[in-house]
Amino acid sequence: MTSIPVRIPMTNNNATIAYFSMEIGLTNDIPTYSGGLGVLAGDTIKSSADLEIPIVAVTLISKKGFFSQDIDGEGRQVEYPVDWDPSRFMVRLPKKVKIQIEGRNVYIQAWCYTVRSITGGEVNVLYLDTDVEENTKEDREITAVLYGGDVHYRLKQEIVLGIGGVRMLHALGFHIKKYHMNEGHASFLTLELLVLNKRDVESVWDENRIWDTNKVKDLCVFTTHTPIEAGHDRFSYDLVKKVLGEVIPFEVLKRLGGEHYLNMTFLALNLSNYVNGVAKKHGEVSKNLFPGYEINAITNGVHSFTWTCESFKRVYDKHIPGWANEPELLVRSEIIPEEEIWEAHLHAKGCLVDYIKKNTAIEIRPDVLTIGFARRFTSYKRADLIFLNLERLLKISEKGRIQIIYSGKAHPKDTPGKDIIKKIVEMTKTVNDNIKVVFLKNYCIELALKLVSGVDIWLNTPLRPREASGTSGMKAAHNGVINFSILDGWWIEGHIEGITGWSIGPKPVESSLIPVNDATDAEDLYYKLENLILPMYYHDRSQWIKVMKNSISKIAYYFNTNHMMRRYVTEAYLR
Numbered sequence: 001m002t003s004i005p006v007r008i009p010m011t012n013n014n015a016t017i018a019y020f021s022m023e024i025g026l027t028n029d030i031p032t033y034s035g036g037l038g039v040l041a042g043d044t045i046k047s048s049a050d051l052e053i054p055i056v057a058v059t060l061i062s063k064k065g066f067f068s069q070d071i072d073g074e075g076r077q078v079e080y081p082v083d084w085d086p087s088r089f090m091v092r093l094p095k096k097v098k099i100q101i102e103g104r105n106v107y108i109q110a111w112c113y114t115v116r117s118i119t120g121g122e123v124n125v126l127y128l129d130t131d132v133e134e135n136t137k138e139d140r141e142i143t144a145v146l147y148g149g150d151v152h153y154r155l156k157q158e159i160v161l162g163i164g165g166v167r168m169l170h171a172l173g174f175h176i177k178k179y180h181m182n183e184g185h186a187s188f189l190t191l192e193l194l195v196l197n198k199r200d201v202e203s204v205w206d207e208n209r210i211w212d213t214n215k216v217k218d219l220c221v222f223t224t225h226t227p228i229e230a231g232h233d234r235f236s237y238d239l240v241k242k243v244l245g246e247v248i249p250f251e252v253l254k255r256l257g258g259e260h261y262l263n264m265t266f267l268a269l270n271l272s273n274y275v276n277g278v279a280k281k282h283g284e285v286s287k288n289l290f291p292g293y294e295i296n297a298i299t300n301g302v303h304s305f306t307w308t309c310e311s312f313k314r315v316y317d318k319h320i321p322g323w324a325n326e327p328e329l330l331v332r333s334e335i336i337p338e339e340e341i342w343e344a345h346l347h348a349k350g351c352l353v354d355y356i357k358k359n360t361a362i363e364i365r366p367d368v369l370t371i372g373f374a375r376r377f378t379s380y381k382r383a384d385l386i387f388l389n390l391e392r393l394l395k396i397s398e399k400g401r402i403q404i405i406y407s408g409k410a411h412p413k414d415t416p417g418k419d420i421i422k423k424i425v426e427m428t429k430t431v432n433d434n435i436k437v438v439f440l441k442n443y444c445i446e447l448a449l450k451l452v453s454g455v456d457i458w459l460n461t462p463l464r465p466r467e468a469s470g471t472s473g474m475k476a477a478h479n480g481v482i483n484f485s486i487l488d489g490w491w492i493e494g495h496i497e498g499i500t501g502w503s504i505g506p507k508p509v510e511s512s513l514i515p516v517n518d519a520t521d522a523e524d525l526y527y528k529l530e531n532l533i534l535p536m537y538y539h540d541r542s543q544w545i546k547v548m549k550n551s552i553s554k555i556a557y558y559f560n561t562n563h564m565m566r567r568y569v570t571e572a573y574l575r
């Protein structure tokens with residue numbers, strides 16, 4: 001495919017690495033993300049801009065967002081489409097590309113958003129959009145709702161992302177040397193690359209010689225995020241045939257994507273020279289899930305500058321200049337005086353107290369131990385584990401008061417996840433006198449920063465080994481907020497008992513699913529809350545601040561996307 005390069009507004013198109021992600025969460029104003037995967041993608045892009053890595057990102061415009069969350073009188077989640085206008089933040093590019101869906105031509109345009117780092121680095125993000133007048137009404141909706149609709153809708157979205165994305169990059173004049181698939185949603189890009197790198201051979205009957213899989217493998221990097229079999233996208237070949245058609249012969253496709261149905265993870269695994277999981281443990285778990293593949297591990301991070309609240313930014317600027325672009329320097333946090341850490345924390349806590357008062361009319365107290373729990377609501381995250389033995393929890397709270405602040409969305413089709421929201425909202429009414437419980441609706445990037453900086457303890461209670469990595473605990477650590485979590489995902493690497501925070505439940509052992517043992521985990525949670533956390537918080541403030549400092553110097557300095565991206569460059573992109 002040759003074409004005249006389009007100059008992308010205000011910058012150039014010399015990026016050689018293309019980063020594909022179904023969702024990207026950069027700012028609150030651009031609601032094209034649902035949770036951790038998207039926010040990680042956004043942080044990846046921001047760090048790439050800091051480090052001036054020549055990357056361009058590709059995603060979908062999701063004009064109705066994921067959804068906006070309200071909670072009704074009974075505690076049920078109600079979803080509304082988000083109404084936002086890309087033209088406020090992005091430039092619509094003049095190029096359109098064409099793909100085939102169900103035999104129809106579907107045209108795709110792109111919006112360009114430029115992420116600018118304070119270092120001067122820039123990364124362009126291309127948001128693909130099928131809402132153009134050439135398309136049928138139905139096709140104009142393909143890029144409307146993130147993770148909306150049924151499997152048919154999802155397949156069309158993934159075709160737009162993977163195949164449309166590669167075509168758009170070519171139309172814009174990019175010469176990409178590495179395609180990085182952030183999760184399997186973008187795996188169709190491998191098919192477009194197979195077609196583009198088709199060998200010219202004499203006999204068209206020799207299929208194996210036509211399709212240069214090695215060439216495509218050299219071009220592709222794949223990051224898997226899902227530690228269980230059922231989490232991986234798959235489509236029946238009947239549906240693929242109907243919607244996508246026969247891009248490459250089905251016989252070849254089945255060899256690459258699975259015999260009985262098209263598994264997007266297998267497609268990416270078979271066509272990438274570098275594959276990784278998102279934490280050391282997740283790398284192992286993935287090896288068990290996909291035996292025979294070489295799977296590496298690069299542990300996730302968060303963008304330090306984004307996820308540090310204003311008061312801590314001021315402290316770091318004063319004592320550790322240069323920290324934002326080189327978060328490794330936070331290893332020196334020991335030099336920050338205790339009072340300044342505590343003051344910065346109280347400032348952040350005050351902001352959260354004000355936000356809660358303004359939005360819920362509930363007054364939480366700044367002098368009470370405050371536990372935060374916010375993330376996607378889905379069963380395995382066990383948001384309600386702390387209430388397993390309510391009587392016990394209430395007893396503990398007589399020794400030292402506690403407040404718990406919740407926030408998070410459940411996928412509109414995740415009924416068990418929604419039931420947990422309902423249960424938590426009910427808790428806000430029942431235990432109010434002894435333990436204040438607050439649920440903040442419409443969790444988003446802005447609210448996440450308020451929470452991860454404004455509470456004292458960041459709680460995470462996933463079912464092992466379902467938390468591939470988790471990142472919100474790393475955000476908390478950047479603000480001196482102490483982690484109290486199940487040993488799964490990144491916390492296995494970040495945890496030093498009593499030094500950087502506290503663990504809940506047994507040590508990680510097996511890579512396979514461990515039978516649910518809510519009671520054992522809850523018991524450990526109660527024990528440590530009662531005997532370690534509450535006494536230290538209320539009676540040994542100096543020790544508490546030491547653990548806060550350790551969170552910064554032993555967690556934040558390492559678990560950040562600047563560090564993570566240096567690893568992607570040297571271990572994945574330059575291979």
Ligand SMILES: *Cc1c(COP(=O)(O)O)cnc(C)c1O
Nearest residue numbers: 035036375444445448470471472
């Ligand atoms: C960081 C973040 C997440 C991911 O949190 P986990 O603890 O990794 O599940 C989800 N949603 C938002 C808005 C975030 O900022």
